[in-house]
Amino acid sequence: MSPHGHDAHKATAYITEQDLPERPLATVPSDVIKTASWRTFLPVIHLEACTKCYVCWKFCPDVAIGIDEAGWPVVRLDYCKGCGICAEECKPRAIDMVKE
Amino acid sequence: MARLTIPAEEYMRSGHSACPGCAATLVMRYVLKGLGPNAIVTLPACCWTVIGTPFPTTALNVPILDCAFEATGASVSGLRAAADALGLADVIVVGFAGDGGTADIGLQALSGMLERGTDALYVMYDNEAYMNTGVQRSGATPLGAWTTTTPVDATSRGKGEGKKDVMAIVAAHRPAYAATVNVAFPEDFLKRVEKTKTIRGPKFLHAFSPCPPGWRYPPEKTIAIGRLATDTNSFPLYEIEGGKYRITRKLGRARPVAEYLKAQGRFSHLTDAEIAAIQSEVDGRWARLLALETLG
Numbered sequence: 001m002s003p004h005g006h007d008a009h010k011a012t013a014y015i016t017e018q019d020l021p022e023r024p025l026a027t028v029p030s031d032v033i034k035t036a037s038w039r040t041f042l043p044v045i046h047l048e049a050c051t052k053c054y055v056c057w058k059f060c061p062d063v064a065i066g067i068d069e070a071g072w073p074v075v076r077l078d079y080c081k082g083c084g085i086c087a088e089e090c091k092p093r094a095i096d097m098v099k100e
Numbered sequence: 101m102a103r104l105t106i107p108a109e110e111y112m113r114s115g116h117s118a119c120p121g122c123a124a125t126l127v128m129r130y131v132l133k134g135l136g137p138n139a140i141v142t143l144p145a146c147c148w149t150v151i152g153t154p155f156p157t158t159a160l161n162v163p164i165l166d167c168a169f170e171a172t173g174a175s176v177s178g179l180r181a182a183a184d185a186l187g188l189a190d191v192i193v194v195g196f197a198g199d200g201g202t203a204d205i206g207l208q209a210l211s212g213m214l215e216r217g218t219d220a221l222y223v224m225y226d227n228e229a230y231m232n233t234g235v236q237r238s239g240a241t242p243l244g245a246w247t248t249t250t251p252v253d254a255t256s257r258g259k260g261e262g263k264k265d266v267m268a269i270v271a272a273h274r275p276a277y278a279a280t281v282n283v284a285f286p287e288d289f290l291k292r293v294e295k296t297k298t299i300r301g302p303k304f305l306h307a308f309s310p311c312p313p314g315w316r317y318p319p320e321k322t323i324a325i326g327r328l329a330t331d332t333n334s335f336p337l338y339e340i341e342g343g344k345y346r347i348t349r350k351l352g353r354a355r356p357v358a359e360y361l362k363a364q365g366r367f368s369h370l371t372d373a374e375i376a377a378i379q380s381e382v383d384g385r386w387a388r389l390l391a392l393e394t395l396g
């Protein structure tokens with residue numbers, strides 16, 4: 001019986017990567033790709049107005065807002081695409097979109 | 101430490117290739133926050149294959165299997181059977197497909213998965229057209245919407261047909277659980293996802309997924325437009341558990357649907373009369389949903 005024949009499953013348990021048939025496997029984390037160059041406008045957070053509500057963190061489609069040890073939101077500049085959602089949704093208007 | 105209203109853990113990474121402001125990314129981000137590290141995602145052809153898997157990269161910290169466009173439901177049942185055969189009881193199988201891949205080409209596979217009673221979660225992220233191939237109309241495109249195959253010109257006023265009611269099709273299979281979710285309401289979204297973990301059998305989430313280029317609006321408006329969809333009753337939030345309907349976000353009074361339509365270029369050609377027709381269609385669907393909820 002060929003390894004891909006109809007009763008092959010009786011002999012083969014795909015337990016480790018070596019057991020799998022030849023296949024393309026993608027294993028490189030996507031954040032090796034920097035998306036900063038997509039951006040025209042950059043969010044600038046004014047911490048004096050920030051209430052630490054984390055709405056910006058919650059709604060960022062690119063996971064490009066981190067939270068530092070003191071609890072302040074920080075834009076991860078390598079990944080922000082400048083969509084403007086964080087600035088639009090920030091209630092106290094602590095974020096400005098600034099042309100780069 | 102930070103007081104967060106949704107789980108801190110991230111299973112979706114930066115560096116993916118979604119358009120700026122894309123809500124389909126938030127659908128995935130929230131689904132995986134709710135399910136945790138034991139999820140395994142099967143993904144057909146759709147924007148998300150392009151977003152998440154430009155070879156050799158992957159945007160998820162959980163495994164992804166690429167399946168054929170029409171095969172998500174079958175792939176879900178197969179993965180569940182394989183996990184069970186290997187004794188991997190903790191694995192949560194997730195089918196994650198667009199509206200074209202669910203409401204149209206993958207409908208038969210979805211029906212099969214629901215009818216077989218596969219213990220898994222199926223998520224349809226609904227951007228209301230075939231976006232990955234350039235905004236062609238799908239069965240889930242709403243009435244009046246411009247797409248490249250429902251143009252606005254001398255002979256056409258956008259899509260001439262209404263939106264296919266996928267939740268009703270799913271409900272007809274009597275699944276263990278089904279719910280609508282919207283990226284504009286992450287806390288509600290997470291509650292629905294977390295609930296799916298406590299229920300055995302087939303579960304379905306219809307996730308509203310605004311798309312800036314396809315719906316023709318500026319990317320910063322994704323959340324605002326999502327909020328308007330629910331607050332105008334265009335996309336009500338409700339769940340169906342064991343056949344019982346419950347509206348999960350109820351408003352004192354809905355806003356006029358015109359506010360939702362006027363925020364998007366794909367509806368910019370609509371006349372007042374056309375908007376009124378859409379309003380009465382929305383009102384009719386809402387009345388029907390209220391009646392279903394009363395049935396208990």
Ligand SMILES: Cc1ncc(C[n+]2csc(CCOP(=O)(O)OP(=O)(O)O)c2C)c(N)n1
Nearest residue numbers: 145146147169198199200201229230231232
């Ligand atoms: C059998 C088959 N037919 C057509 C295609 C081409 N195709 C790839 S993605 C896509 C559109 C997917 O639309 P949808 O499921 O709505 O997801 P979206 O792209 O909108 O996220 C199409 C038509 C394909 N990959 N396979």
Ligand code: SF4
Nearest residue numbers: 060080081083084086
């Ligand atoms: S502009 Fe968009 S991508 Fe950049 S941090 Fe704000 S929400 Fe994230």
Ligand code: SF4
Nearest residue numbers: 118119122147231311
């Ligand atoms: S076309 Fe729409 S759904 Fe697809 S990646 Fe872009 S914004 Fe997201």
